[in-house]
Structure formats: C-alpha cells, structure tokens
Amino acid sequence: MARLALWGWIAVAIGLSALTIPWFLWGDGTVVAGVPLWLWWHVGWMGVASLVFWLFARHAWGLGIETGEDASGGDTSGGTSSSASADAGGERR
C-alpha cells in the first residue's frame, strides 16, 4: 500500500513535469483571446500543479521521507506517516 502510494505520487510528479510544456501542440500557432493556445495550456497546467501540490501537502506529506516513531502522531495525516515509515522499512538493507 505504501509502495503503491509512493510510486503513484512519483508517477504524478513525472506526469506534471512532462506536460508542463504542451508537446502535443508542437508547431501549433493557434491564438485564443490574443494569446497562443499553448500558453493558455501552460497557465492552466500551473494552476493544476498548485492544486496537486496542495493535495499532496494535505494528504501525503512526509511520504518517502519521514521514518521516525514521532512521525506517526501529531500531524493531520497519521495514516500517511505510518505508511511512510513502512516504506522506508522496505528499503532497509
């Protein structure tokens, strides 16, 4: 489960990076409301990125990093913290 969350978020990060530049509009010069379409995509995508980062910060912060016993309590996302420690356990020797 923790592995899944970790790899899921890694995939999200790669996906976010991969489409920041709309490669599928390569060579396209369509103008919408005075600005190239590919720029509108980028602006919207940065908004999406902020939203995704906010969701990550809220639900999965600590994933892949926090390992300590003190990580499980106190924070809003107790479930994630415990999954993070389980994950780090998997990487141990």
Place this chain on the structure above:
Amino acid sequence: MSVALQLGIIVGYLLLALVIGLVAYRLTDRTAEDFYLASRTVGTIVLLFTTFATLLSAFTFFAGPNVAYQQGPEWVLVMGLMDGIIFAILWYVIGYKQWLLGRKYGYVTLGEMLGERFGSRRLRGLVAGISLLWLFPYVMLQQVGAGTALQALTDGTVPYAVGAGLITAFMILYVVVAGFRGIAWTDTLQGAFMLVATWIALLWVLAAVGGPGAATAALEAEAAHHLALGSDFYTVQWMLSTAITIGFGVAMFPQVNQRFFAAGSKTVLKRSFALWPILCVLLFVPSFLLGAWARGLDVAIPAGENVLPVVLAEYTPVWFAALVIAGAMAAMMSSSDSMLLSGSSYFTRDLYRPYVDRDVSERREDLLARVGVVVFATAAFLGSLLQPATLFELGDAAFSGFAQLALPVLVALYWRKTTRTGITAGIVASQAFYLSALFTAVPGTYAGWSAGLVGMGLGLVVTVGVSVVTTPAADERRAIYFDGLGAD
C-alpha cells in the same frame, strides 16, 4: 528629470532597506545560526518571497524578456517547467528532507550535512569549495551588471568602478548588519512589489496598444513564427536540457539551498510548496509576454540594451518606469546579498572551522561570518574591475555547474548504500566533465542535449556505480538520513 528620479528612487530604496536591516539587527542573537538562518523561524510569506526574489530577480526582468523578444514567448514554458515544477518538486524531495535533518542535527550548510553523514572532512570541504568556485564569479557578474546599469542610467556621471564599488559597499554594510532576517524581509517587500509592478506595466502597455489581440497581431506581422510552439532555437532537447539543469542547479545554489534550512515549521514548507507554481506563472507570464510583444511594437531596441526598460520608457510615465527599473536593480542586489551571506557561511563553517580552527566559539563564529562577507564581497568587486574572461565563463555556467552536485546529493539522501568513495567520485567526475566541456575541446552538446545534462547523468552513474563496488568507511553514519526522521 528621469535620471534624478531614478537615482532618487534607488537611493530611497537603499535607505528603506537599511532601516529594515537595522530593525532586523535589533532582533538578532549574536550567533552564527541566527545570522545565517534567522534561527530557523521563517514564516510562509517571507520564505516564499525571499526564495522567489533571490531566485528570479535580475534575470526575470532583464535577460528573460530579452530572450522572449529575440526568440519568442516559449521562454515562459522553459522557466515555468524549471522553476514552477522541477524546483517545486525538489523543494519537497531535497528541501523537506534537508529541513528535517537541519532541525535534528543543527546543519547550516549542505557540506556540513554531507560531511557528517559520510564522516568526511574532505567531502565537506570539497562541496564548499566547488560551491564557492561557481558562486564567486556569479556574484561578480551581479556587480558588473549593477555597475554597468548605474553607468548607463547616469550617462557616465557615475563611472563603472564607482557604481560597482558603491553597490558593493552598501551590500557589505547591509549584509553585515542585517543578516538573513533582514535580507528575507527586504526580499519579501521587493518580491511583492515587483509582482504587482510587472502586472501594472503589462496592463499599461496593453491599454496603450489596444489589448492582447492587437499586440499579438502586431507580433504576427513582424515575426509570425514566434507564435507557433517551438523553433530552431527552442528545440525539444534545448528546452528540456535548460529546464532540467537550471531547475536542479537552483536547488544546489548556496543561497537557495540554505533557505531549505530556514523554514519555521512543516506547515510553512507545505504552504510555500503549494503556492510556488502559481507564484511563478504570475510573474513569468507578464514579464516575458511584455518582452515577446515588444518585438511587434514600434519600439526600437538599441543594440546591447535591455528590452523591458525601453518598452516601459515608451509606454508608461517616467516615474513608473523609474520605479520598475529601480526595483529590478534592487532585485539584482537582493540576489547578491543572499549569495554573499551564503558564500560566507560555506567559507567559515566548511573551510575555516574544520581546517583552521575547530574550537571556535559561537560568538566568534558570528564575527567570523561577518568578516567572511567583507572578504568575499571585496574579492568579487576586485574581480569585477579586472573582469578576467575565465570568471565570466564560470559565472554564466554557474547554474549547470551547481546542477552537477544535485544527483549525487539526491542519491546520498535516499539510498543507504551510497558510500563516501561513491559520492566523492560522482561529484569529482561530473565537475571535471562539465569544466572540461566549458574550457577544453570536450564537446558542449550531445545530439542537442547540453553538457550540463550529460554531466548530471555521469554524476549519477558514477555515484551509484562506485558505491556498489566499494564498502562504506568505518566512520560513516549511514543511518542518520533515515532513522527517526519526522516532525510535528
């Protein structure tokens, strides 16, 4: 009129900064940790804007719009990817982990963090030395820029050497007095000001030329190929190479990397992380669109001049243009003062303390840090007078140079089996490769991909490969990056 006004605004800004610095000084404990990191108490807005102002400033307002003017607005995408996305992800992956480690073990610099994990004074010195190698010429470039700008602004009344000297003297005074806290406060003021000013500038110019539709139509008439995504200049390889190397390089730049240690709490890091892409796009779009649209407008850009000031002078009132230019110059300084402070901390903590005097007291280290600022700034100023070509090349390549450190550090942070020999070899190999690409016959591009990116890959492969075939030294502390890490 406009010269006096601009000088007045610049002087006014400097005085305001000094007042803020004095207020910060009164709040300061006389310890090195407080001088360098404001005792790890920085809040969301200040952390966000100080990183923002430090990172983007001069380049965003001068060089960036110039690129968009000459090559088209795709520059927004490259900067958006490198700073808004890649750097934000590193903000978590490197930054949050560094912050936890810094809080737990009291680290102030990257070299200190690595040196302790790998039980190696030599590694600590190596990381600091490499960082200073790239940082020093970069600071020098800022002084060259400031001196040139003041000279141009005053039509030569303030000669280059005097301008650069005055700016250096002010920066020394300011950094020595204010420390990190004061710098972060002025950065916040400046970042917020420039964000608002850039939008006002954009709206002003658009109102004058008849809206974005008219501006784009004019650009299309002048350079239609600028509107289509991609060009001979903006190739896929170039865009990705640039975004990736600079994005990773930024995270290793001392003044940015050190900010990872300065956050007051986990919540501060979380909020800054989520707001980062929005903040980037809010500044990049108006700033670079102004540059791109300028190409289609009836504005003659004299050779060697920056686009943005000329456009502002044409379409906005004198006082407003002066305000923005002064702000941009101040932004140039705000990057430099942060770099001075970080450069000094790398020098005192990772070179002076371990190699010259191990038992330096807190109070004395604080004094030493301030002396370090003076030495560093003065040396960079002398460099800016002599302007050796080698330093120019190093300064221009600084982001890619720092990027070479990023992957060995990432591997060390997340892979227990990294060995001292492995990370040292990875750092040395990638630096040696990249420096050779800059200064020798070693090629600078590989099928369109930059040497900076290839060097990063080399650093990764060597770090991992050598770690696999070597055994860890007895005094390595392999567990400290992993055990008991958490924060409430």
